[in-house]
Amino acid sequence: MKQIIQCQLNGKPVELVVDVRQSLLEALRSHGLTGCKEGCGVGECGACTVLIDEVPVDSCITLAIRAEGRVIRTIEGESINGELSPVQQAYVDAGAVQCGFCTPGLVMKTTSYIEGLAQSAGGCCQSGSNGINRDDIRREHAGNLCRCTGYQTVVDAVEKSIQYYSGQK
Amino acid sequence: MSVGLSQERLDAKAKVTGRCRFTGDLALPGTRIAKYLHSNIAHGRVVDIDTTEALAMTGVEAVFTFADIPRIPFATAGHAFNLDPAARDKEDRLLLTDYVRYHGDEIAIVVAVDGLTASKALKKIKVTYKEYPALLNHEQALDTAAMELHKGSANQVGEHSYQCGDVPAAVASADISLKGQFQTQMVQHCHMENHIAWAYMDDTDHIVIMSSTQIPHICRRIVSQALDIPMSTIQVIKPAIGGGFGNKQDVVLEPMVAFLTKKLGGVPVMLELTREECLSSTRIRHPFRVNVECAVNNDGTLKALAMDVSSNTGGYASHGHSIAKAAGSKVVPLYPNAALSYQAVTHYSNLPSAGAMRGYGSPQLVYAVESIMEEAARKIGMDSLDFRLKNVAQTGDTNPLTGKVIESAGIRECLIKGRETFGWDQKKQEHQAFKSGNIRRGLGLACFSYGSGTYPASVEIAGARMILNQDGRVTVQIGATEIGQGSDTVIAQMASERLGIPVSAIRVVSTQDTDTTPFDPGSFASRQTYIVCQAVAETGDLLRQRILEHASTMLELPVEQLTISEDAVFNGDKTVRLSLNELALDAYYHKTRGQQLTAEVSRKVTTSAYSYGCTLVEVEVDIKLCQLSILGIRNIHDSGKIINPDLAAGQVYGGVGMGISGALSEELLADPETGWIYNNNLLDYKIATMMDSPDISCDFVETHEPTAAFGNKSLGEPPLLSVAPAIRNAILDATGVAMNQLPMSPKALFNAFRDAELI
Known part of the structure; x- marks a missing residue:
């Protein structure tokens, strides 16, 4: 129907x-x-x-x-007028993209994560300043599987996303 | 200069924006959906199959069973064709079967207007089986009274042996010798994009297949054989690939989609496997049982290694005995000065079919060899790293198996670098405080050697084509297939290096299309960078020469005075500049001179270069919780010249991550009586999540490999090879318990700790 x-x-x-x-x-x-x-x-x-x-x-x-x-x-x-979003740019810069099949899902998860962080910190979203460490990032992204990267560069990308997002604000 | 720089991936932006198109993203409107009916037993015969009800359903277009398919057995392994019939893969598959050889075997297929209808129709097919006892292991399969899974095979796929030096004499004269048995598990690739292929006909006799394959050209040949139709009437197109790791180095779905579209008058038909199907009905890694004997002198000299392998290929041969063969040959260049013997047998069983997977048998063998090496070092009271330093290959050693000189071997340098940067000696000291009590710490080490490509087992051939476009930019076509590893990007860097133009002015056509792409067998054996570099370098040189010759005509200057830099041709003192755009327009459109400037080279490579490396790992074990934490893990690689450091590191992180996952948690479980597969889904088959994955570090020792155009060697598979034995050795160092079976899961640790009376 x-x-x-x-x-x-x-x-x-x-x-x-x-x-x-x-x-x-x-x-x-x-x-x-x-x-x-x-x-x-x-x-x-x-x-x-x-x-x-x-x-x-x-x-x-x-x-x-x-x-x-x-x-x-x-x-x-997520990219507007050809400009990558901070999260998309962070994934590119961190080398977090390999086969790319999991990438869209990961980018959306990270986007929601860092926007949430920014909101809870009143617009301020800074790695370290609000106590976000690599294990927090891993826990938050545990529902997104990737088989190419060993997650190393994905965690790097999320850290970079936090930097880029706060830099943009 | 582009080689050696961390050029951003060519497809990075396409992939983060979701614009990159994979096989399933390209389906045509009205594409029909096909679904397999898989057996729910592991061994038996279909004595009756009734498809009447399924066929009567609205939306069901066809149902095919064994009775409807061509009786042409074919081999599925993605190897280049071999002119020697004896060296070809086992032709033991049909499109569908009535003889069930593993739980999940394909016995019928439904084609419907959509997936839901197809799934419903599967449930309407009534099957009656006659069930046979499942043959699951070496003893059961090779028992002389066992039923033959493939007629005339005696359940054996292949066997071979080699001997380098006099092993019995070396063992007899050594100060000590020790033996061990090691067992590896069923592991699956779990590339995030499942197997998918679809096909349609665009003429009365021409079939187009879109497939997520690592091997488009091989795929075309096998489809041609399986359906007995001319190769030129088949066109295989490979768009972006969501990972393969060897599982797409097998022709799994393509012959079937070609068969279906042909049967259905050319309408597009798609087969997209579910995760559950992909996990148990495509390919897995061969479980190995390895018996190994190691003989050493008290001064740390490795005298001999004797290896005896039994490899389980499951219901169909797929890559079969090639796996055990390759594994055996690739261990020799690591310890070429010891006496080495190797014998191996590969047998069928009623387990899922095993094929190629990252490392191609080496991870299993390296696990056994590097574990027994650790035991030997302990027995003579020598530091594991010192023991390796004393015995590993050096540049100039001879590979006793081939009789050829090892042109570059950086394993000693890897070990020395690892010792320093990992803080091996310091950690060893610190760990003295963690050798008793509940929390223990340990260090582990393992080394590997590996090949670059498949020569001399198979032909190694690669092709490249370059075209100067009207805008002065260059299009590069290669047969090598990008599957996520980044080969397109390093090929662009190589082309840039030889042409003298920046990577930004180069477009690499990522899609392979057997109608237009230069021939190349595809992506496997960590071959692409090494094998393709020669063709790319020569093509680049040729196009550069043609560009300069045309510039010479235009500028009326001798070619020797001209050079290409960035986007233009210059004379020696750079007083004359001719942009490539102007040059190209002239070449294309001047009414009397010039032509389209192109170059194409196909090259065979008759060498293989050995890459080396090691894993160093520090673990912490909570004895009571049977919990293992990796405090640090570092891989150091000799892959020759590194073309792109960031992409190279990405390969190492991914390989180590996959290695950790395979060492600690992955295991496809089969019922020991029936062969029923328990956990073919991502909830129960435990690949590492982000939570399970520690920080990984890596380093490179850049040797120069003289047989490669840029001094480069393999890197795709190697990072995984030494991870499991390094972790196993670290657990041994921490707890005194030897984990000689994979995976080393909490459950396995519990059993082992209990046997050792630690808990």
Whole structure:
């Protein structure tokens, strides 16, 4: 059974025709947003992470119809006018990208993490000053699997993201 | 100058923005979805299969079983074709089977308008099996009374041996000798992008296959063989690949999607495996049982190593005995001055099929060899690092297996650098305070040697093509396949180095397309940088020469006075400048002179260079909790000249991370009676999460390898090889307990500590 849902997708109001059984991942991908990836389909790997009302979710285990009236952010909305977001730039600069299949999900998770940090610190998000260490970063990103990097450069990228984000503010 | 600099990955921005397109992102509208019916037993025969109900479902377009497929056995291993029939891979697969050889074997396939319909249809297929006892290990499979899994094989895929020096005499004359048995587990690649391929026909006889493959050209040949259709009617396209680690060095889905589109009149048909299917129904790493004997003198001289390997390839051969063969040959250049003997057998079993995986047998063998080396050092009371320094290869040693001189060996320098930068001696002192009580600390070390490419086992050939575009920039096409490791980027750096133009003016075509891409077998054996460099260097030289010749015509100056720098051609004192853009426009559009300036070279390489390295690790063990923490881990590599330091470090971090994960937690579990696979999902099959992964450090010793155009050697697989034995040796150092079976999980530590009466 098909249903029309309305939501805000990467800053723009959209209408999507979805099967009521479809996952948000399938709905986004069939809408042309193929940046979010399926690595497991059951919420184990995080490659499909998108933000719903700023909360990171595994879109593979979120029903598309749950997006009704919500604000959705995907990887495709993160660079604006060709400019990479601070998190995207940090991933590039830290060498945290290899095969790139997990990267969109990781970037979305980190984005939500550092924006959350900034908010809780009243706009100030500085590595060290609010006591964020590499283990905190690991704990926060434990739901995103990567098989290429050993996570070393991904943790570096999150540290850099915090720097870049605070530098931008 | 580009070689040696940390050039940003060419695809980094495409990947962080989600614009980079993988196989599944390119599907055509209306693509049909195919799904396999997998056996739910490990060994048996399908005596009846009823597809009537499934076929009757709305949305189901076709159901095929064993009865419908071509009876052409084919081999799936991604090896270049071998002119010697005896050296070819075992042709033991059909597209579908009625003889079930492992839990998850493919017995039927459904094609439907969407995935949900296909999944529902699978449940409507009724199968009756006659079940046989599962043969899971060496003894069961090679028992003379055992059922043959493949007719005429006696369940044996291959065996061989070699002897360098007189091992029995060396053992007899050595001061001490010791023996050990080591067992490795079933490990799976778990690349984040599962296997996926889709195909359609764009003419009456032309099939286009889009696939996540490491080996597009080999894939085309195998599809051609499996379906008995001419190779030129098949076009294999490889877009961006979400990791492979060897699992996509096998032709897994492509013959089937080609078969399906052909059967269905050319409509696009896609096969995308689920994670569960990928974990147990593609390929795994061969479990090895290794018996090893080590003989040494009290002064620390390694006299002999005798290795005896049994390799379990599962239900189908895939890479089969090549794995044990490669592993055996790659250990020789590490200790070339000792007497070495090696014998190996590879057998079938009712486990998932084992194929290529990062290290290709070496991680299993290095685990055994470097563990027994540690035992030997302890037995004679010598520091493990000093013991290695006394015995490892040096430049100029002869590889006794090939009789060829080892042109570059930096393993001694790696060990010396590691000793200093890791603080080996200091940590060893500090650890004296942690040898009793509940919290123990220990140091571990392991070394490796590895090849660069597959020669002389297989042909090594690579092709490159370069085109000067109308805007003065250069397009590079290579057969080498980018699968995430960064090969496109280092190839751009090599091209830049030879052409004299910056990497920013070079576009590497990342997509391989067998209709247009120069021939190259693909991405495996840590071969690409080493094998491709010669073709890229020569192509670069050739195009540079052609550019300068055209400039010479335009400028009326001799070629010898001209040089390319950045975006232009200059004369000697730089008083004359001709931009490459102007030059290109002239070459393309001048009415009488010039032509499109291109160059193409295909080159065979008849050498292999040995790369070396070691892992140093410091662990802390909580005895009561059976918990292991890695306090520090450092890999030091001799991969010759490093083309791109940041990308090289990325390879090391990833390899060490995968090594840690395989050493400590990964294990695909099969029921010891039935062969049923328990944990083919990412929740129960434990690859390391970020929480499980310690900080990793690395360093390089840059030797110059004279057989490579830029002095470079392999790096893709090596970082993983020495990780597990180093950790095992550190646990031994900390606790006195020898973990001779992988993985060294908390459960395994618990059993071992209890046996040792530590708990």
